[in-house]
Amino acid sequence: MEHIHSLLAVSGSLLNASATNTTLVSDCSWPPLTRFVLTNITGVGVQCWAKLALLGAVIELCRRTLNVLWRWLLDLPWITITFSEEDVAYSWILCWLSQHPSWQHARTAQITTRNYGLQPSRTWCQQAFGGDGDGDQPTSYIPSLYKVHYLWYRYHCIRVSRSRSSESSMSHPIETLEIQILALSRTILDTLLSDAKKSYKDAKASMVSVYTANEYYEWVFVAAQPKRSLSTVILDPGVKEEVLSDVVEFNRSGQWYADRGIPFRRGYLLYGPPGSGKTTLIRSIAGELGLDICIITLSKAGLDDDKLQSLISRMPDKCIALMEDIDVAFRHERNQRLLSGDTNLKHGDLSTTTSALSAMPTSGVSLSGLLNVLDGVALQDGRLLFATTNNYGALDPAICRPGRMDVHIKFHNASKYQAGEIFKAFFSSPSSASAGPVEESGNSLTTAGAVDGDGLYAKEVTPLLNVESSPPAGQEVKNGPPIGITVPHSVACELARRFSEAIPEREVSVAALQGYLMAYKTRPFDAVRDAPAWISELRGQKGQGESPVEASGDQGSPSTASGVTPEAPVARADQ
Numbered sequence: 001m002e003h004i005h006s007l008l009a010v011s012g013s014l015l016n017a018s019a020t021n022t023t024l025v026s027d028c029s030w031p032p033l034t035r036f037v038l039t040n041i042t043g044v045g046v047q048c049w050a051k052l053a054l055l056g057a058v059i060e061l062c063r064r065t066l067n068v069l070w071r072w073l074l075d076l077p078w079i080t081i082t083f084s085e086e087d088v089a090y091s092w093i094l095c096w097l098s099q100h101p102s103w104q105h106a107r108t109a110q111i112t113t114r115n116y117g118l119q120p121s122r123t124w125c126q127q128a129f130g131g132d133g134d135g136d137q138p139t140s141y142i143p144s145l146y147k148v149h150y151l152w153y154r155y156h157c158i159r160v161s162r163s164r165s166s167e168s169s170m171s172h173p174i175e176t177l178e179i180q181i182l183a184l185s186r187t188i189l190d191t192l193l194s195d196a197k198k199s200y201k202d203a204k205a206s207m208v209s210v211y212t213a214n215e216y217y218e219w220v221f222v223a224a225q226p227k228r229s230l231s232t233v234i235l236d237p238g239v240k241e242e243v244l245s246d247v248v249e250f251n252r253s254g255q256w257y258a259d260r261g262i263p264f265r266r267g268y269l270l271y272g273p274p275g276s277g278k279t280t281l282i283r284s285i286a287g288e289l290g291l292d293i294c295i296i297t298l299s300k301a302g303l304d305d306d307k308l309q310s311l312i313s314r315m316p317d318k319c320i321a322l323m324e325d326i327d328v329a330f331r332h333e334r335n336q337r338l339l340s341g342d343t344n345l346k347h348g349d350l351s352t353t354t355s356a357l358s359a360m361p362t363s364g365v366s367l368s369g370l371l372n373v374l375d376g377v378a379l380q381d382g383r384l385l386f387a388t389t390n391n392y393g394a395l396d397p398a399i400c401r402p403g404r405m406d407v408h409i410k411f412h413n414a415s416k417y418q419a420g421e422i423f424k425a426f427f428s429s430p431s432s433a434s435a436g437p438v439e440e441s442g443n444s445l446t447t448a449g450a451v452d453g454d455g456l457y458a459k460e461v462t463p464l465l466n467v468e469s470s471p472p473a474g475q476e477v478k479n480g481p482p483i484g485i486t487v488p489h490s491v492a493c494e495l496a497r498r499f500s501e502a503i504p505e506r507e508v509s510v511a512a513l514q515g516y517l518m519a520y521k522t523r524p525f526d527a528v529r530d531a532p533a534w535i536s537e538l539r540g541q542k543g544q545g546e547s548p549v550e551a552s553g554d555q556g557s558p559s560t561a562s563g564v565t566p567e568a569p570v571a572r573a574d575q
């Protein structure tokens with residue numbers, strides 16, 4: 001309308017000018033050349049131009065109005081809704097779309113290996129192609145970019161279009177998905193949304209989503225990992241149960257914290273040698289509580305205090321914040337303070353020389369920046385924060401104090417108990433806890449090796465072998481030999497006892513035991529027989545009497561300031 005007004009104003013002034021034309025031109029005070037120009041530009045020609053311009057403007061106005069009206073009429077029966085990639089609802093709808101059967105007939109679609117939290121078997125293409133099952137990347141179909149797709153949903157036509165904003169130096173391109181439903185009532189939209197949410201939740205029921213920060217310091221989904229049952233985490237009796245009950249209790253204490261004005265957040269510090277199960281425990285607690293995991297890498301290039309604060313404050317809901325190897329980011333800072341004779345640092349040794357300091361990677365995050373984060377300044381209420389370290393002694397006491405790291409959990413190399421339990425986890429068949437029928441299995445339980453070896457097991461364990469061995473429950477033997485075998489519970493217990501006798505207390509990590517047993521997946525007897533030789537080999541590698549695995553790293557005694565007892569595997573810093 002503004003255009004039309006200005007056009008009318010211009011043409012009006014031109015017409016006025018032409019009305020006064022005679023007066024202007026006949027004014028003899030003008031020089032001859034000026035009078036000539038005035039005569040030509042204010043003559044009848046201008047009037048015609050003005051009329052033409054007016055007509056053109058009116059026609060353009062009508063055309064545009066009709067166009068808008070037509071589009072409005074076309075869009076009238078469509079309910080339109082837009083999803084942005086930055087929102088979790090985007091994953092719901094893409095997950096739902098990837099399961100829609102219409103893709104079986106689609107002639108244009110995009111294939112993605114990103115599963116949007118789906119279990120691979122849930123996508124129709126996997127069903128159609130017989131699933132992968134061989135470790136291939138799961139794939140699913142989603143709408144192609146910049147194409148319009150039509151599909152049917154509960155007797156309604158749905159129009160789907162996916163687009164991506166252009167990339168700028170400040171932000172990365174963001175995808176949006178527009179869904180239009182041909183319907184008069186909005187009810188169908190609500191149904192669609194709840195269906196999409198439900199299918200996403202169902203698909204995710206057995207998965208833990210993992211998020212990390214991208215180069216723009218935004219949280220991005222990187223993987224959906226299958227939940228790991230807490231029963232598969234082998235720790236000394238009572239440890240994992242105690243941690244889980246602490247987390248559960250915290251989750252329902254919101255009001256208690258609010259009443260006392262205490263920041264509603266809780267920090268857990270898991271420390272101990274590599275491969276002792278720290279990350280594994282966090283992952284299974286996340287699965288147990290239906291939480292996702294946001295991994296914060298403090299040594300990430302470009303990360304500084306502000307970006308860390310902003311990342312922490314924008315963590316997705318229902319997420320555990322996980323800071324792995326929390327000591328690494330500050331090793332440089334700490335060593336410099338030690339070299340400069342800072343007496344506040346009481347525990348831990350200087351881990352490098354002055355010359356090596358300059359070569360160490362530095363973090364843009366300062367200790368005070370991290371302490372602010374741990375204090376919960378930017379943390380949303382109810383946030384669980386887990387940190388892990390192999391080098392407890394290297395941590396600044398300020399990090400470990402109650403209110404920042406409330407619970408300290410010490411991990412060790414494997415005990416004899418853990419060695420026995422991991423053996424059972426590999427080979428025990430829960431279904432055959434009671435003895436099964438007397439029958440020699442196809443792969444002979446690899447008893448040939450055991451019996452033919454040195455005859456040790458032939459005498460002592462053979463009576464236990466009057467039972468059938470089988471692949472682990474639920475594991476189908478498709479092609480070739482089984483991936484692993486299980487033996488009846490009673491046999492497994494006896495072998496586990498012998499295995500644990502061969503494993504020295506606290507010398508080998510659980511991860512190392514797992515690696516050893518992996519090589520004997522189908523040979524439990526050989527695993528027991530060869531264990532002493534394996535241990536001496538490891539000892540030989542590191543020198544007689546020395547730990548065969550990496551030094552535990554927690555040589556520094558735990559901070560007395562935090563009140564942590566070194567012997568207690570789980571210690572609350574706030575007690």
Ligand SMILES: Nc1ncnc2c1ncn2[C@@H]1O[C@H](COP(=O)(O)OP(=O)(O)OP(=O)(O)O)[C@@H](O)[C@H]1O
Nearest residue numbers: 232233234235273274275276277278279280510511
């Ligand atoms: N206590 C345990 N129970 C069951 N599995 C374990 C245990 N400890 C280690 N593992 C196995 O060892 C592997 C490594 O474990 P994990 O990553 O949890 O160790 P970590 O203590 O976090 O090591 P790091 O300090 O190097 O990160 C995993 O595959 C896990 O299955």
